[in-house]
Amino acid sequence: MGQTIKNAAVQPPPRERILAAARDLFYRHGIRAVGVDAIAEAAATNKMTLYRHFGSKDELISAYLQELAKEGDDLWQRLRETYPDDPHAQIEGWVQHVEQVLTDCSERGCAMANAAVEMREIDHPARQIIDDYKTRKRDQLVRLFSEAGYGEPEQVADEVFLLFEGARISIQCCSQGPALRVVRMLRSLLADHAPKVEVEALAARDAASERKAGAKSGTKSKET
Amino acid sequence: MGQTIKNAAVQPPPRERILAAARDLFYRHGIRAVGVDAIAEAAATNKMTLYRHFGSKDELISAYLQELAKEGDDLWQRLRETYPDDPHAQIEGWVQHVEQVLTDCSERGCAMANAAVEMREIDHPARQIIDDYKTRKRDQLVRLFSEAGYGEPEQVADEVFLLFEGARISIQCCSQGPALRVVRMLRSLLADHAPKVEVEALAARDAASERKAGAKSGTKSKET
DNA sequence: CCACGGCGTTACTGGTCAGTAACATAGTGT
DNA sequence: ACACTATGTTACTGACCAGTAACGCCGTGG
Numbered sequence: 377m378g379q380t381i382k383n384a385a386v387q388p389p390p391r392e393r394i395l396a397a398a399r400d401l402f403y404r405h406g407i408r409a410v411g412v413d414a415i416a417e418a419a420a421t422n423k424m425t426l427y428r429h430f431g432s433k434d435e436l437i438s439a440y441l442q443e444l445a446k447e448g449d450d451l452w453q454r455l456r457e458t459y460p461d462d463p464h465a466q467i468e469g470w471v472q473h474v475e476q477v478l479t480d481c482s483e484r485g486c487a488m489a490n491a492a493v494e495m496r497e498i499d500h501p502a503r504q505i506i507d508d509y510k511t512r513k514r515d516q517l518v519r520l521f522s523e524a525g526y527g528e529p530e531q532v533a534d535e536v537f538l539l540f541e542g543a544r545i546s547i548q549c550c551s552q553g554p555a556l557r558v559v560r561m562l563r564s565l566l567a568d569h570a571p572k573v574e575v576e577a578l579a580a581r582d583a584a585s586e587r588k589a590g591a592k593s594g595t596k597s598k599e600t
Numbered sequence: 601m602g603q604t605i606k607n608a609a610v611q612p613p614p615r616e617r618i619l620a621a622a623r624d625l626f627y628r629h630g631i632r633a634v635g636v637d638a639i640a641e642a643a644a645t646n647k648m649t650l651y652r653h654f655g656s657k658d659e660l661i662s663a664y665l666q667e668l669a670k671e672g673d674d675l676w677q678r679l680r681e682t683y684p685d686d687p688h689a690q691i692e693g694w695v696q697h698v699e700q701v702l703t704d705c706s707e708r709g710c711a712m713a714n715a716a717v718e719m720r721e722i723d724h725p726a727r728q729i730i731d732d733y734k735t736r737k738r739d740q741l742v743r744l745f746s747e748a749g750y751g752e753p754e755q756v757a758d759e760v761f762l763l764f765e766g767a768r769i770s771i772q773c774c775s776q777g778p779a780l781r782v783v784r785m786l787r788s789l790l791a792d793h794a795p796k797v798e799v800e801a802l803a804a805r806d807a808a809s810e811r812k813a814g815a816k817s818g819t820k821s822k823e824t
Numbered sequence: 825c826c827a828c829g830g831c832g833t834t835a836c837t838g839g840t841c842a843g844t845a846a847c848a849t850a851g852t853g854t
Numbered sequence: 855a856c857a858c859t860a861t862g863t864t865a866c867t868g869a870c871c872a873g874t875a876a877c878g879c880c881g882t883g884g
Contacts (some may be wrong), residue, residue: 389860390860390861404880421861421862422861422863422864424861424862425860425861425862428860428861581864
């Protein structure tokens, strides 16, 4: 087990460097626009080592997408572990994640969705990874809203899901437009559909996070 | 003006054929994935004629996007001409258009958004066309909801806009998932935010079109 | 009948890209 | 010290692709 101890301290092994470089370049410039040479160079290695770790560019693409998927899944698991048996807190955590994603990752949108647009061949292995991931996320939203006692969990989950997807695609098409207001939309939508019994508690929670988010013109339909 | 009269009857001039071929191939396989040779061949012509009409592939891409934009704009203008001074009817017409787009164009989503994902270079002329178009659509929605007397036209327009965008991107990522239910969402969302005075009239209108759409589980939150 | 413009055809250039071969090197465990 | 393995290096192949050159064809308009 104790191999390459010193090397690991200085710089990660080539495989990790390649994946990191691929991730950066694929996301910034697009998958089809980036050649393996560029990735190898950005990873401070060469094409041969790349091909020893990933048999083909397609394999590298799959590994790239699977890494993204794993991180997305990890985030959800962390949410569940951080607020066990508190689906409302998990929802709020997810909304904050959405907010963060839309404020820093600006410009390039969702790497998974972009990959799906670029890899159009229906039999490409990447498509399966993406589809599985997106379906999983949508189902997790359904489960979450269901656990939180929402009346129509599927409907709310779909709406929230599509708003988030729409925000990340239109951040690439529509200059600084609707995407920036999506967090406000999410909060107001969730408040509208929240289980009736806990409306007050939820309103309090929302008010707290709104305060730190810097409220401008009221979320309307809330205080009335 | 009267030139090539007989030819036009048999088959459209090369420029139109090239644009039509480009449109089909770009949309189905992606812009980067399609070479000019393939387009020329699909247009039953050759690369030289293509380059005589479009100086470069980028120019062809721009022409392709501008054609798409023009058709989108025409649709809106037709809506305004068909139902002058009746913004509610225009809204309903737009929703029906959304429904139609999401049922037949299945699989490939929005050609404009896909193009934006593929053309990542910020200075690419295509990006300007796409951005202008999307911004225009969003603004037209705002104006429409404003004319229809909605209380928060910007908010409703943004939400509707993002739902539609989200539906068209996730139709490519998430197998047969949330996208199919977006029309229901739109109708219920619009009903929720419609100007209070006309709630009954709008409900009647919605009920009429719901009947033909084949209602399953109720739109909820409406009849309560 | 002739000139001209739009179109077709072939062949080419220069560049990029995925993938491979062969060889050299350095670190590790024994 | 030795062998093994992971890595680096160089150079190559074959394919594809955007864009161009040169020439030939044909219809129209004078």
